[in-house]
Amino acid sequence: MKRAILALSLIVLSSAMIFAGGNTEGVVLNQDKPVVFFNRQPSDPVSGEIDMSAMTWNDSTFYVGFDAAGGGAVQGKLVVDYLAAADPAVIDRNGDGVIGYVLCIGDVGHNDSKARTQGVREALGTWDGSTDPGVAKEGSAIVGGTEMKVVELDSRAMTGTDGTTWNANAATDAMGVWATSLGDQIDLVISNNDGMAMGCLQASNYPAGVPAFGYDANADAIEAIGTGMLAGTVSQNVDAQATATLQVLRNLLDGLTGDEAVTVGITEADANGNKISADMMYLPETRALLAQNTGVTAANWTQYQAGQRDQGIKQLPDSVPTKNVILTIYNSGDNFLSSSYIPALQYYAPLLNINLTIVQGDGQNESSCLDRFMNLSNFDAYAINMVRTNSAEDYFQRIESGV
Numbered sequence: 533m534k535r536a537i538l539a540l541s542l543i544v545l546s547s548a549m550i551f552a553g554g555n556t557e558g559v560v561l562n563q564d565k566p567v568v569f570f571n572r573q574p575s576d577p578v579s580g581e582i583d584m585s586a587m588t589w590n591d592s593t594f595y596v597g598f599d600a601a602g603g604g605a606v607q608g609k610l611v612v613d614y615l616a617a618a619d620p621a622v623i624d625r626n627g628d629g630v631i632g633y634v635l636c637i638g639d640v641g642h643n644d645s646k647a648r649t650q651g652v653r654e655a656l657g658t659w660d661g662s663t664d665p666g667v668a669k670e671g672s673a674i675v676g677g678t679e680m681k682v683v684e685l686d687s688r689a690m691t692g693t694d695g696t697t698w699n700a701n702a703a704t705d706a707m708g709v710w711a712t713s714l715g716d717q718i719d720l721v722i723s724n725n726d727g728m729a730m731g732c733l734q735a736s737n738y739p740a741g742v743p744a745f746g747y748d749a750n751a752d753a754i755e756a757i758g759t760g761m762l763a764g765t766v767s768q769n770v771d772a773q774a775t776a777t778l779q780v781l782r783n784l785l786d787g788l789t790g791d792e793a794v795t796v797g798i799t800e801a802d803a804n805g806n807k808i809s810a811d812m813m814y815l816p817e818t819r820a821l822l823a824q825n826t827g828v829t830a831a832n833w834t835q836y837q838a839g840q841r842d843q844g845i846k847q848l849p850d851s852v853p854t855k856n857v858i859l860t861i862y863n864s865g866d867n868f869l870s871s872s873y874i875p876a877l878q879y880y881a882p883l884l885n886i887n888l889t890i891v892q893g894d895g896q897n898e899s900s901c902l903d904r905f906m907n908l909s910n911f912d913a914y915a916i917n918m919v920r921t922n923s924a925e926d927y928f929q930r931i932e933s934g935v
């Protein structure tokens with residue numbers, strides 16, 4: 533019976549196409565087109581568990597990001613190394629023998645944010661089994677050769693009044709309150725990203741000289757390291773991620789399958805000699821292709837100054853057909869995506885003969901992205917950065933309906 537229905541539907545479908553004068557040759561159905569999620573990994577916002585039903589939606593679905601857990605550890609080490617080299621008499625501002633820090637949390641429902649909170653707390657011994665704000669125990673660290681207590685004085689999710697996460701203005705406001713209420717107990721300011729770290733530094737009562745740490749290596753943060761305003765940040769290698777997002781789509785559109793989809797032009801040179809210069813790692817169990825993190829401090833900041841692009845990626849010849857890709861950005865106001873990721877995409881897309889249409893949301897409502905994610909049959913592939921990490925199904929429905 534099922535077979536009879538299937539056969540009948542195929543006849544109806546093909547006659548409809550013939551009737552419409554359609555030529556089905558070479559037509560790819562939307563549900564068979566490549567999909568790459570990037571920067572916001574499909575996952576459960578509470579547990580962080582990867583949404584494998586999203587990641588296996590079709591054979592051409594992948595995630596491109598960076599090693600989030602490794603990055604949390606890099607940020608933690610940056611802070612620990614800083615303390616190890618510090619003079620206790622200077623860094624412990626009130627001389628109470630305790631290093632107090634405040635922590636800006638980006639988004640409690642985002643894996644990158646969770647990994648950084650965990651990495652920093654583990655390194656400082658304050659990890660108490662949860663990435664939630666306020667959950668930390670007393671830790672310790674070596675400061676200039678002496679072991680000292682470490683206390684997380686406060687931590688908050690930096691959500692703006694409009695509901696947007698990773699909000700730099702919320703960090704400025706929180707820092708203002710912290711500086712007043714906690715005074716010279718604050719010896720360190722640590723943030724899940726650069727936008728919020730720079731936001732803290734903007735507070736009019738920021739305690740001068742207190743070291744602040746961010747994450748992302750945005751251009752303004754790198755310059756702030758150069759001038760001594762910021763103590764450190766972590767590069768998640770935006771160039772490698774942006775190129776990889778586009779290269780995976782390019783590979784799938786060129787008909788590569790299996791391992792080749794995630795290695796050609798990435799860890800192995802393609803036919804034109806293109807290859808990402810930085811290390812990339814592929815995790816088959818989560819279909820995730822990840823860039824590596826590096827710590828940035830006063831010792832090496834000049835290597836991370838703006839405008840340095842991957843020389844391993846060169847212009848593809850005209851014989852490689854141009855493909856149309858629609859790409860969503862969850863929040864047009866996100867510092868990292870707008871100041872680092874989008875410029876990198878705009879640099880590499882033309883080199884890979886990809887015609888990129890970028891649509892941007894408001895960071896609060898999925899509909900702000902979904903309503904602009906349209907005319908989907910006109911695109912060869914989709915790159916998705918969701919507002920909420922558990923919204924993949926909404927995008928798939930759109931793609932299937934072809935609107």
Ligand code: BGC
Binds near residue numbers: 644726748866868
């Ligand atoms: C970045 C944050 C950014 C977030 C957006 C993270 O990987 O570090 O700065 O706000 O992605 O999803």
